[in-house]
Amino acid sequence: MTQKLPPRRLSVAPMLDWTDRHYRYMARQITRHTWLYSEMINAGAVIFGDKDRFLLRNECENPVALQLGGSEPADLAKAAKAAEQYGYDEVNLNCGCPSPRVQKGAFGACLMNEVGLVADCLNAMQDAVQIDVTVKHRIGVDRQTEYQSVADFVGTLAAKTACKTYIVHARNAWLDGLSPKENRDVPPLKYDYVYRLKQEFPDLEIIINGGVNTNEQIAAHLAHVDGVMVGRECYHNPMIMRQWDSLFYGDNREPVVYETLVAKLQAYAQEQIAAGRGTILRHMARHYLGLMHGLKGARTWRRMLSDAALLKPSDPKLIKDAWAEVAKANGFQTGI
Numbered sequence: 662m663t664q665k666l667p668p669r670r671l672s673v674a675p676m677l678d679w680t681d682r683h684y685r686y687m688a689r690q691i692t693r694h695t696w697l698y699s700e701m702i703n704a705g706a707v708i709f710g711d712k713d714r715f716l717l718r719n720e721c722e723n724p725v726a727l728q729l730g731g732s733e734p735a736d737l738a739k740a741a742k743a744a745e746q747y748g749y750d751e752v753n754l755n756c757g758c759p760s761p762r763v764q765k766g767a768f769g770a771c772l773m774n775e776v777g778l779v780a781d782c783l784n785a786m787q788d789a790v791q792i793d794v795t796v797k798h799r800i801g802v803d804r805q806t807e808y809q810s811v812a813d814f815v816g817t818l819a820a821k822t823a824c825k826t827y828i829v830h831a832r833n834a835w836l837d838g839l840s841p842k843e844n845r846d847v848p849p850l851k852y853d854y855v856y857r858l859k860q861e862f863p864d865l866e867i868i869i870n871g872g873v874n875t876n877e878q879i880a881a882h883l884a885h886v887d888g889v890m891v892g893r894e895c896y897h898n899p900m901i902m903r904q905w906d907s908l909f910y911g912d913n914r915e916p917v918v919y920e921t922l923v924a925k926l927q928a929y930a931q932e933q934i935a936a937g938r939g940t941i942l943r944h945m946a947r948h949y950l951g952l953m954h955g956l957k958g959a960r961t962w963r964r965m966l967s968d969a970a971l972l973k974p975s976d977p978k979l980i981k982d983a984w985a986e987v988a989k990a991n992g993f994q995t996g997i
């Protein structure tokens with residue numbers, strides 16, 4: 662890449678149905694430097710499906726990574742190539758998703774049991790593109806609870822591939838008996854395993870993920886690893902990212918203010934709806950519900966932006982009207 666990319670000190674996790682390009686547009690208005698990860702897209706969908714539908718991104722989104730699901734090296738290579746052509750800065754291979762649908766396709770977390778195949782996939786992807794190829798995984802699958810299983814996984818990949826970046830969700834995936842949602846909360850977090858990976862593999866970029874929801878926790882993790890990936894908190898409380906540029910990237914420009922952000926989101930919604938492609942206000946508004954988290958009037962904001970009758974005309978002015986209620990509740994002056 663010609664352009665210099667920021668380090669992956671902070672990133673927003675890939676989240677199916679959540680981190681689509683509309684969410685990522687909003688996140689990018691809040692933080693300039695944080696890496697953004699797409700939802701997991703199946704390699705087959707990228708190759709055989711409507712590429713625009715799966716790969717379209719907004720110009721402002723970079724640094725942005727496309728996460729792929731799959732276990733066929735040749736398919737993953739083609740999909741990685743397409744991601745590069747669509748302007749992504751990284752392709753990430755999912756080795757952490759525990760959903761039964763994914764297990765049937767023999768990818769996601771069950772790939773942790775097939776490290777040789779993962780190496781083949783990463784090598785095929787890296788041979789096809791100039792951008793970084795990275796992996797996101799768990800600390801183990803089912804009964805592999807010892808540190809050594811994740812250390813062997815990472816150590817083997819580091820020896821057999823050019824992959825330098827490992828994003829580690831610091832809990833096991835239990836493939837039998839737990840739903841994907843339970844798999845994000847029930848298996849215990851073992852941050853010490855991820856810290857130890859960084860100690861044993863100092864030349865690799867090790868990113869920790871799982872259960873992080875305050876800036877204090879982020880700062881504490883950064884004493885041990887290269888980066889922190891945050892998922893659910895960035896979705897339910899996106900304004901947590903407002904301080905990240907100054908706290909973690911040394912960029913002391915003024916953080917975005919609510920009113921400017923609201924105006925940008927309204928203009929964006931207008932533009933997207935006008936562009937056609939079947940985009941309606943609800944596709945964007947659903948990602949904005951957490952934006953006023955912690956402010957008076959947050960419930961009214963959420964209610965208005967999820968009200969089927971109010972959303973039906975698909976008029977972006979609804980965003981401004983909902984903001985007017987929040988501003989009134991907090992005694993803010995509004996100029997939009």
Ligand SMILES: Cc1cc2nc3c(=O)[nH]c(=O)nc-3n(C[C@H](O)[C@H](O)[C@H](O)COP(=O)(O)O)c2cc1C
Pocket residue numbers: 674675676677678679700701728755757758797830845870871872873890891892893894
């Ligand atoms: C709605 C939802 C969808 C998710 N989809 C993906 C996905 O597509 N790929 C992936 O690697 N992880 C996925 N995850 C897991 C997150 O990337 C992350 O590893 C997990 O939520 C733990 O981080 P957190 O505690 O900060 O949320 C998803 C999580 C949620 C809540």
